[in-house]
Structure formats: structure tokens, C-alpha cells
Amino acid sequence: MNGFRWQPEATDGAARAGHLHTAHGVVATPTFMPVGTAGTVKAMTMDSVRSTGAGIVLGNTYHLMLRPGAERVQALGGLHRFMDWPGPILTDSGGFQVMSLGALRKLDSDGVTFQSHIDGSRHRLTPERSTEIQHMLDATITMCFDECPALPAETDAIAASMRLSMRWAARSREAFVARDGYAQYGIVQGGTEPQLRAESVRALTDIGFEGYAIGGLAVGEGQALMFQTLDGTVPLMPADKPRYLMGVGTPDDLLGSVMRGIDMFDCVMPTRSGRTARAYTGFGTLNLRNARHALDPRPLEAGCPCPACTRHSRAYLHHLFRADEILGPMLLTWHNLTYYQRVMQGIRTAILETRLGAHAIELRAGWAAGDPPP
Amino acid sequence: MNGFRWQPEATDGAARAGHLHTAHGVVATPTFMPVGTAGTVKAMTMDSVRSTGAGIVLGNTYHLMLRPGAERVQALGGLHRFMDWPGPILTDSGGFQVMSLGALRKLDSDGVTFQSHIDGSRHRLTPERSTEIQHMLDATITMCFDECPALPAETDAIAASMRLSMRWAARSREAFVARDGYAQYGIVQGGTEPQLRAESVRALTDIGFEGYAIGGLAVGEGQALMFQTLDGTVPLMPADKPRYLMGVGTPDDLLGSVMRGIDMFDCVMPTRSGRTARAYTGFGTLNLRNARHALDPRPLEAGCPCPACTRHSRAYLHHLFRADEILGPMLLTWHNLTYYQRVMQGIRTAILETRLGAHAIELRAGWAAGDPPP
Numbered sequence: 199m200n201g202f203r204w205q206p207e208a209t210d211g212a213a214r215a216g217h218l219h220t221a222h223g224v225v226a227t228p229t230f231m232p233v234g235t236a237g238t239v240k241a242m243t244m245d246s247v248r249s250t251g252a253g254i255v256l257g258n259t260y261h262l263m264l265r266p267g268a269e270r271v272q273a274l275g276g277l278h279r280f281m282d283w284p285g286p287i288l289t290d291s292g293g294f295q296v297m298s299l300g301a302l303r304k305l306d307s308d309g310v311t312f313q314s315h316i317d318g319s320r321h322r323l324t325p326e327r328s329t330e331i332q333h334m335l336d337a338t339i340t341m342c343f344d345e346c347p348a349l350p351a352e353t354d355a356i357a358a359s360m361r362l363s364m365r366w367a368a369r370s371r372e373a374f375v376a377r378d379g380y381a382q383y384g385i386v387q388g389g390t391e392p393q394l395r396a397e398s399v400r401a402l403t404d405i406g407f408e409g410y411a412i413g414g415l416a417v418g419e420g421q422a423l424m425f426q427t428l429d430g431t432v433p434l435m436p437a438d439k440p441r442y443l444m445g446v447g448t449p450d451d452l453l454g455s456v457m458r459g460i461d462m463f464d465c466v467m468p469t470r471s472g473r474t475a476r477a478y479t480g481f482g483t484l485n486l487r488n489a490r491h492a493l494d495p496r497p498l499e500a501g502c503p504c505p506a507c508t509r510h511s512r513a514y515l516h517h518l519f520r521a522d523e524i525l526g527p528m529l530l531t532w533h534n535l536t537y538y539q540r541v542m543q544g545i546r547t548a549i550l551e552t553r554l555g556a557h558a559i560e561l562r563a564g565w566a567a568g569d570p571p572p
Numbered sequence: 573m574n575g576f577r578w579q580p581e582a583t584d585g586a587a588r589a590g591h592l593h594t595a596h597g598v599v600a601t602p603t604f605m606p607v608g609t610a611g612t613v614k615a616m617t618m619d620s621v622r623s624t625g626a627g628i629v630l631g632n633t634y635h636l637m638l639r640p641g642a643e644r645v646q647a648l649g650g651l652h653r654f655m656d657w658p659g660p661i662l663t664d665s666g667g668f669q670v671m672s673l674g675a676l677r678k679l680d681s682d683g684v685t686f687q688s689h690i691d692g693s694r695h696r697l698t699p700e701r702s703t704e705i706q707h708m709l710d711a712t713i714t715m716c717f718d719e720c721p722a723l724p725a726e727t728d729a730i731a732a733s734m735r736l737s738m739r740w741a742a743r744s745r746e747a748f749v750a751r752d753g754y755a756q757y758g759i760v761q762g763g764t765e766p767q768l769r770a771e772s773v774r775a776l777t778d779i780g781f782e783g784y785a786i787g788g789l790a791v792g793e794g795q796a797l798m799f800q801t802l803d804g805t806v807p808l809m810p811a812d813k814p815r816y817l818m819g820v821g822t823p824d825d826l827l828g829s830v831m832r833g834i835d836m837f838d839c840v841m842p843t844r845s846g847r848t849a850r851a852y853t854g855f856g857t858l859n860l861r862n863a864r865h866a867l868d869p870r871p872l873e874a875g876c877p878c879p880a881c882t883r884h885s886r887a888y889l890h891h892l893f894r895a896d897e898i899l900g901p902m903l904l905t906w907h908n909l910t911y912y913q914r915v916m917q918g919i920r921t922a923i924l925e926t927r928l929g930a931h932a933i934e935l936r937a938g939w940a941a942g943d944p945p946p
Contacts, residue, residue, distance in 0.1 A: 241898040243879060266891045274869055274887050282883040495648055505617060509656040513648050517640045524615040
């Protein structure tokens with residue numbers, strides 16, 4: 199023991215391909231994790247999530263602790279059984295959501311007290327409680343409870359917040375119950391300050407985790423500054439452990455981050471956009487509410503194996519969104535998650551074949567080219 | 573020609589089993605048609621509709637003519653291709669929906685002028701236009717344009733309305749373009765007045781249709797009066813043609829109506845109820861929002877092959893509805909449509925084995941027994 203490990207397979211520059219071995223199965227990396235906030239990837243059955251090629255999904259501690267409650271999920275056999283996903287599940291710590299509550303939450307050095315956005319009831323999260331909840335959910339990968347400051351902020355404030363997160367990381371590790379094939383990831387903080395990021399990596403590696411995440415990015419700093427921060431941070435992180443960039447991003451963000459050594463991602467973009475008629479494709483994004491699709495008999499994206507593309511026309515998808523039919527979000531979420539998985543699989547194959555540079559040029563040219571005329 | 577026909581297979585009392593042969597495939601009867609109002613069975617992909625065992629679906633002329641428009645559906649290859657349902661489709665005439673518009677519609681002897689509920693635009697439906705629209709949609713089965721009075725009403729008003737519908741039926745027939753494997757059904761009106769229903773049957777059979785529907789029921793008259801009206805009407809209808817009871821109903825309504833000689837049904841109940849947490853099962857209905865399901869690890873209905881029942885607990889379904897997750901309506905619609913098809917298949921098998929009486933007793937005992945305790 200421990201059956202949890204990341205097995206490298208190939209590198210191409212800083213990019214890595216490998217396999218994540220877990221108690222709940224093996225996942226090829228780099229990998230994108232669909233977000234299953236409240237025990238469901240919105241507008242998808244888990245069979246359809248599987249059909250997109252997803253190997254691991256994310257659950258939100260904050261949402262699940264409030265509804266239906268961690269004790270209830272545990273009593274029902276854990277999150278895997280609850281949501282019909284026997285594969286690996288990563289849960290966040292609840293920290294990010296709680297910090298986003300603004301006036302509804304109060305931070306102290308021990309943890310956070312907050313009011314539920316659902317019914318106003320009072321709750322408390324500490325490193326110990328967050329870790330316990332994730333254990334009750336039976337998360338394959340548990341995340342440390344951390345504090346994520348809003349950017350921009352003064353360096354002193356970012357430093358203080360990062361150091362608090364590092365103390366909480368040590369307490370989270372203390373509270374974590376090791377089980378074969380299970381993991382806990384530490385979260386590197388420090389805003390966009392290289393020396394703070396470096397200090398954070400040192401603090402976490404001193405504690406020692408099965409994997410390391412980068413938090414506190416994709417919060418408005420822009421892609422250039424995000425990539426710059428990765429350039430300064432990723433090389434400091436252990437090469438033999440999986441690296442997870444939290445809450446990122448667009449397909450172009452994923453590509454650039456993999457090229458900087460990231461292995462794992464999660465983001466609500468493909469699912470949220472799917473519910474608002476925004477499609478991700480190899481020729482960039484398009485909005486299916488746009489009237490130009492109303493009579494277009496073409497598939498959304500030729501060659502895409504998802505049912506939105508193999509079964510229907512753009513005109514039909516346009517109609518579904520205009521008529522506020524549930525099937526619109528269902529089909530477009532399916533497409534977007536399929537596209538995200540195809541991007542990741544394409545990148546992975548390119549790494550294995552040591553041609554990621556050329557592949558990146560192709561991908562970016564496609565996104566820049568835009569929708570071909572009918 | 574005509575490739576459209578209803579082929580009898582067995583009878584049990586007044587109940588009939590058979591097959592409907594159409595240009596778009598063969599459907600075993602009795603059959604329940606899921607309602608695909610606006611070119612989609614709400615919250616279902618057409619693959620999932622197929623998986624429930626449905627053989628034919630219904631589309632709504634009123635909704636489709638307003639959005640996306642019949643011309644647009646025709647330009648895109650017809651409703652079958654538009655909605656990914658190569659099997660038979662029956663379209664209603666738009667009459668029922670237009671009559672329900674109240675102050676937004678104005679009836680004259682030639683047709684109805686009305687305002688769209690979507691954008692207030694003015695439209696007109698006549699027997700000729702309704703028939704033309706259904707042709708443009710490429711409906712396998714076209715319904716006559718008729719007027720359906722609200723009940724209760726004076727006998728004179730019902731008679732006048734029925735006779736108007738009969739004149740419209742003749743004009744609808746005149747406008748219908750016969751095609752091999754396609755059909756047009758006349759609609760028997762006359763409220764709950766036996767002599768008016770008889771007069772309506774005579775008028776329609778004098779015109780001659782490929783099938784006959786009973787309209788104007790399930791509008792608040794109650795099951796007893798509905799069954800009484802069927803008892804007086806169905807025996808007058810041609811025995812060699814399919815019989816369709818429009819807009820009906822609960823599983824118990826379907827059973828009682830098949831036992832009176834009906835072959836085809838449509839109703840929004842299983843789909844609409846699926847979106848509001850109401851489940852139809854062999855032990856009656858239940859509301860999954862009810863707190864008693866919150867910790868129940870049992871499937872909604874043991875033995876049901878739908879994914880709501882094979883993959884999830886009642887507790888999970890309860891959680892989805894409490895959290896307003898789209899997957900709740902998706903799974904429960906799937907279950908309800910599966911249950912409706914199972915009821916129809918069970919009834920059909922019982923007719924083929926000449927044991928419908930015993931089967932009816934079993935079904936009713938199950939519905940009356942209620943949910944077994946955990």
C-alpha cells in the first residue's frame with residue numbers, strides 16, 4: 199500500500215502522459231474531470247458521461263454537505279453508488295465555495311463559519327471537518343481545506359492567506375485517513391507571486407501528499423499571468439506526483455497548461471456553457487441561439503461522435519434552445535463534454551507520439567479559423 | 573396502395589391486439605404514444621424514448637407551426653429527421669390547442685384566427701391549412717381539424733360544435749393528399765351525448781378515413797362518464813380500423829379503454845408528471861419530493877428496466893428533485909414512459925393470451941395496494 203500512484207508513460211517537453219491508478223480504476227492523463235456539483239453532472243446521466251470518455255469526475259463538498267448531507271450520502275453507500283459512478287471521484291474541500299459566500303461567511307484561524315445559500319442555516323468547515331466529510335463521501339481523491347484570496351490583493355495579504363492555507367494543509371493531512379488506492383492532494387497557493395508559490399510548494403512537499411494541485415488561479419488574472427505563474431511553479435513541484443490545475447479552463451487553457459506540465463483539470467465551462475447554448479468545437483465556440491443556425495441542416499461539428507452531432511442538425515439544436523426545451527442543454531452538455539474529452543485525448547496521443555508542438559499549432563489554427571461557411 | 577392498415581391479431585372481449593402497418597414501420601397495438609409537443613419528448617433523447625418500447629410518437633401542429641414553423645421543418649426534411657424519430661408520427665390538428673387559447677382566438681365557420689402564445693403574432697388555422705401543415709411535417713397519421721367544446725355544455729351547443737367538426741372533417745379529407753402508408757383519422761365528437769356520438773360516427777364513416785379517433789373526452793367529465801361514452805360509441809365504430817382515444821390518460825384509464833375496444837392513446841401525464849416528481853408504478857403513484865424517500869436505498873420500482881430504477885435509489889431521485897437538478901425530470905420521465913409502455917405491453921400480452929380480465933384484476937390490485945413498506 200499505497201495503490202494510488204501516477205505512472206508516467208511519456209513526456210514531450212514539459213508535458214506528460216501517464217496513468218493515475220486508484221482504488222476505483224485507472225485514468226489516462228492528462229485528464230479533464232467533468233464537474234458533478236451536487237451528485238450529478240448537470241443534464242447528463244452517468245452513462246452519457248461515461249460515453250464521452252471521462253475517466254474521473256469531481257464532486258463539491260460544499261454543495262453535498264448542505265444537500266443531501268455527507269452523513270446521508272455515507273449511509274447510502276457513498277458518492278460512487280449515490281450518483282452511479284463507480285470510477286474515481288475527486289472532491290474539492292469546500293474552501294473555494296465557502297470563500298465565495300462573501301458576507302455569509304466568517305473566517306478565523308481555525309476555519310470558516312458560514313450560512314447555507316439554500317436555507318440560511320449555520321455551518322462550520324475546518325480542515326478536520328472538510329477532510330472528514332470527504333471521507334464520508336468516499337472521495338477517491340480528497341483535497342486539502344484551503345483559503346483562496348480574491349485577486350488582485352496586496353502581497354502581504356496573499357502571503358498571510360497562503361501561510362494559513364499551509365497550516366490548514368498540515369491539519370488536513372493529519373485528519374486524512376489513508377486507505378489503499380485513495381489520495382489526498384495539497385493545494386499550492388500564493389497568487390501570482392513566484393516566491394510565495396515556491397514557499398507554498400516547499401511547505402506542501404514537506405508535509406507530503408499523493409498529489410499536488412495549483413489553486414487560486416483562473417480567478418480573473420488572465421491567461422498570460424496564469425501561464426507565467428505555472429511556468430514559475432510547476433517545475434518546483436514533484437515530478438513523480440500528479441499535478442492538478444483547479445477550475446481551469448477553456449480548451450486553449452488546457453492545452454497551454456498541459457504543455458507546462460499539468461495532468462488534471464476540472465471546470466464548469468463545458469457543462470455550464472452547454473446549458474446556455476454555447477458550443478465548444480474544433481473551430482472555436484458558437485452560440486446556437488444565433489439566428490444563422492435556424493435553417494442550417496449541418497451537424498454542429500462534423501466527425502464528433504456525440505448524439506447532438508450524429509443525430510441532429512444545427513437547426514434542431516437552435517430550435518430546442520429557442521423553445522427552452524430541456525433536450526437543448528442535455529444535447530449540448532453532451533457535446534461539450536465530448537469535445538473536452540476529445541481535446542484531452544488528442545493532446546495525450548500527441549504527447550505519446552512526441553508531436554505536441556505540431557498538434558498545438560493545429561488545434562490553435564482550428565480554433566482561430568472559426569466556423570466554416572455552409 | 574394503401575400500405576397503411578391495422579391488422580387484427582386477437583381479441584379478448586371488446587379488447588383488440590393487432591399491428592398498425594405504416595410507411596414508417598409497424599406498431600403493435602394497443603399502443604401508447606409519448607407526446608413530443610415541440611419536436612422533442614420533453615427531457616428525453618429519442619434513443620431513450622425508443623428504449624422505453626415506444627413505437628409511435630405524437631407531435632403538436634399548433635406548437636410546431638409557431639416554432640420552428642412547418643415550412644422550416646419541411647425544408648429540413650420533415651419531422652422524422654428533424655427530431656430523430658424515423659418511426660411513425662401522429663400529429664394532432666392544432667384544433668384542441670387553439671380552442672384552449674380562450675380570448676386569444678376567434679372561431680368562425682371557416683376556421684379559427686388566433687394569436688401566438690409566444691409572441692402575439694396572428695395566425696389562422698382552417699381544415700385545409702391544418703391538413704397542409706401536417707403534410708409539410710410529414711406526419712404518418714394526420715388528424716382532422718376539429719372543434720372541441722369545453723364540457724359541461726348545453727346539448728345544442730355540443731351538437732352544433734360536432735356538426736361543424738363534421739363539415740371540417742369533410743374539408744380535411746378533401747385536403748388530405750393520400751400517400752402509401754400514410755393515414756388520416758376522423759375525430760368523433762359529441763360530448764357525452766350518445767345520439768350525438770352516433771351521428772358523428774355516421775358522418776365520419778360516410779366520408780371514410782384510415783382510422784377513427786374519439787375526441788372531446790378527458791376534459792373533466794370523469795372516468796365513469798368517459799367509459800360510459802366509450803361504451804356507447806366504440807361499438808358503432810368500424811371494427812377493421814384503428815381506434816384512438818385522444819389525450820387519455822392514467823394507467824387505469826388506458827386499461828378500461830382498451831377493454832372497451834381502443835387501440836391507441838396519447839397523454840402528457842407520464843412526461844409532465846415526470847418533471848414534477850410524480851412517479852407511476854405498479855403500486856400506484858408516488859411523489860419523490862416526499863421526505864419519506866430521503867434515506868430510502870430501494871429502487872423506485874423493483875423489476876423496472878429503466879435507468880432510474882436499475883441505477884439509482886429513491887433517495888437519489890429525491891435529492892435530485894430537492895436540488896432542482898435536470899437529471900430528476902430526465903430520469904423520472906424515462907421511468908414513467910417505461911411504465912406506460914410496460915402497462916401497454918402487459919395488456920397486449922394478456923389479450924393475446926385471452927386473460928385480460930384476470931390481468932386487469934391484478935393491475936388494479938397492484939395500484940390499490942400502494943407502496944410496500946421498506
